[in-house]
Amino acid sequence: MRNKSDWTSPYTVEKDTVKIGQSEDSQQAVVTFDVRDSRSDKLLSGVISGFEDDTARLVIDEKEPLRARYRVQDVVLPTLEATAIMEASRSEEHFVANLDAGKGSVIITFSPFRVDFLREQVCVCVCA
DSSP states (O other), X not given: OOOGGGOOOOEEEOGGGOEEEEOSSSSOEEEEEEEEETTTTEEEEEXXXXXXXXXXXXXXXXXXOSSOOOOOTTSSOTTSOBOXXXXXXXXXXXXXXXXXXXXXXXXXXXXXXXXXXXXXXXXXXXXX
């Protein structure tokens, strides 16, 4: 069994790329950012969007894919309303945004790359 302390994540967020903007396919507010893979020096792009009913979506893709990636249709139902995203804070270590009028939040940790979705006493973590 591998010793966990020997492993370090190769993924880090490019701090200057984290911003709130509009999604490419709709007028929904999203958090966008780039993630660097130090093993290959390739960039990945990340997008976080918020929806009603405590729903959030994280999509990570190649920044410059060799060919278009297949996208499954109707992953997010069209009846699900998008919610606002507002920047709450930013530091050298992480970026925090409020989702759904402050009912939830998302924390993007830059190094190593990690995303925490928080709502009341529940945390869902995505890390690499």
